[in-house]
Amino acid sequence: MRSPDGAGPAPQRVHRMPAPVRHYLSRVLLVVGLGLVVVFFAVPMLWLVTAPFDADPSLRVAWPDWTLANFATIAENRYALGALGNSILLGVGTMALVLTLGSLAAYALSRVRIPGRDGLLYALLLLSSIVTGTAAMVPTFQLITQIGLIDTHLGVILVIGGGVLPTVIFILKDFMDSIPKSYEESARLYGASPLQILWHVVVPTARPGLAFVAVWAVVQVWGNFLVPFLLLRSPDLQPAAVLMYTFYTEGGQPNLRLLSAFALVFSVPVIGMYFLVNRRFGFRFHGGIKS
CATH class of the missing domain: 1.10.3720.10 (MetI-like)
Incomplete structure (x- = not known):
């Protein structure tokens, strides 16, 4: 395609993502990133809280078989x-x-x-x-x-x-x-x-x-x-x-x-x-x- 005055090719239009969509995606990525960080730190803490009360603890996080015998x-x-x-x-x-x-x-x-x-x-x-x-x-x-x-x-x-x-x-x-x-x-x-x-x-x-x-x-x-x-x-x-x-x-x-x-x-x-x-x-x- 040529420009309206015929002097050269028409400039290509750059389709940019609308600002509300960019804002929404950035918030989603932020929430996902924070969620991964929370899970990364929460799982060891959850094991620290539950494993001491488990009659047969393991390295995985599971619902404990409650007991105080470990203490x-x-x-x-x-x-x-x-x-x-x-x-x-x-x-x-x-x-x-x-x-x-x-x-x-x-x-x-x-x-x-x-x-x-x-x-x-x-x-x-x-x-x-x-x-x-x-x-x-x-x-x-x-x-x-x-x-x-x-x-x-x-x-x-x-x-x-x-x-x-x-x-x-x-x-x-x-x-x-x-x-x-x-x-x-x-x-x-x-x-x-x-x-x-x-x-x-x-x-x-x-x-x-x-x-x-x-x-x-x-x-x-x-x-x-x-x-x-x-x-x-x-x-x-x-x-x-x-x-x-x-x-x-x-x-x-x-x-x-x-x-x-x-x-x-x-x-x-x-x-x-x-x-x-x-x-x-x-x-x-x-x-x-x-x-």
């Missing part, structure tokens, strides 16, 4: 309750360590101008990823042995706390930066010391950041297997993450009755702490106060 078996295990107590001890100890040192360091870096401060923070954040990694386990094991902290909870707390401390400082510094300096100046006029300002002014204002760091630090310890496995030799001192390793046979077959019931008990404290702290303080990854 009775866990209670009869001589190491189960002690392992949960060890996990709580390690989690609380690491949380206290990183909150104390991280708050002091973040406050100092926020208020004191140090040459190369930002570069130092990013370098610490980068290097912290290998402190508790596999590559550092041999020198870490030798160091803990030489200072006499092998087979002690304190040694595990120091190693894990040292690994997560740079990230804690990096997170808390943003919260410290968001606190107006006028708050501290007002407290200083009334004769407050630097530690009093930190405890009575800075810490209450930065509570959302501290709450997030507290939960995050406990989670880092709660599911950590490698560090306690290498540094703790006595079965009575091992946390729950290491004890679960004993629920497998020498051939690698899991004891699903013990494993499923203990996994549910193992997950409840962290989930409960998350909802409790989230309801009380909320979770934010950065500060939100503007001067």
